[in-house]
Amino acid sequence: MWYIVKHQFDNEEGQRPRYRTEQVEEALADFDTVEDFWATYQHLLKPDDIHSKACYHVFQTGIKPMWEDEANKDGGRWHVWLPKGFTNKLWEDLLLYLIGSNSEHSENICGIEVRTKLRGDSLSLWHKNADDENEKEGVRNDFLKAIGAEGSDLKLEYHKFTDSLAFERQNKAKKNSGFQRNLVKDENENTSN
Numbered sequence: 001m002w003y004i005v006k007h008q009f010d011n012e013e014g015q016r017p018r019y020r021t022e023q024v025e026e027a028l029a030d031f032d033t034v035e036d037f038w039a040t041y042q043h044l045l046k047p048d049d050i051h052s053k054a055c056y057h058v059f060q061t062g063i064k065p066m067w068e069d070e071a072n073k074d075g076g077r078w079h080v081w082l083p084k085g086f087t088n089k090l091w092e093d094l095l096l097y098l099i100g101s102n103s104e105h106s107e108n109i110c111g112i113e114v115r116t117k118l119r120g121d122s123l124s125l126w127h128k129n130a131d132d133e134n135e136k137e138g139v140r141n142d143f144l145k146a147i148g149a150e151g152s153d154l155k156l157e158y159h160k161f162t163d164s165l166a167f168e169r170q171n172k173a174k175k176n177s178g179f180q181r182n183l184v185k186d187e188n189e190n191t192s193n
Helices: 034-041 087-099 133-146 161-170
Strands: 002-008 029-031 054-060 076-082 109-116 121-127 156-160 182-184 190-192
Touching (some): 034 087, 076 133, 087 121, 133 156, 156 161
Antiparallel strands (some): 002 029, 002 054, 054 109, 076 156, 109 121, 156 182
């Protein structure tokens, strides 16, 4: 079973919001079939129609969309940035791929998210075990397949949550909580920024 959560960012200081267990909003809906999903989804604003910073999470029941959640803490996420205007189609493709159980690695997938920002959006697919290279690459391939980008040179970023959590613990007093991102090309060509 899956559920949907929406976060709205109304942070006047422009700082990156923090998600903690007590701050995760209640689920908008639960569903376990494509039909149940569509009954909910048709009433939500689509990502391209949201004109502020917001985030939709669709996660397996019992898993919170937070790095610190027990199911996520040893995992990571594949992430892609999108220009405005492409998000609705790719988000729906990713949702239907995941909910329709088309993924060979569905037991390892925790959830997906879409983030809307003023200049561009992003999609992410979260999975359970960042140290399992077969899982990591299998989930990556599923992500590319779901959004119709197999064989393309689309750049995906990978974030390992234990690295992010360690960075946050070390730099708690600093305002900037960014972390180094690993850019990965479709051919697994690694570059760092």
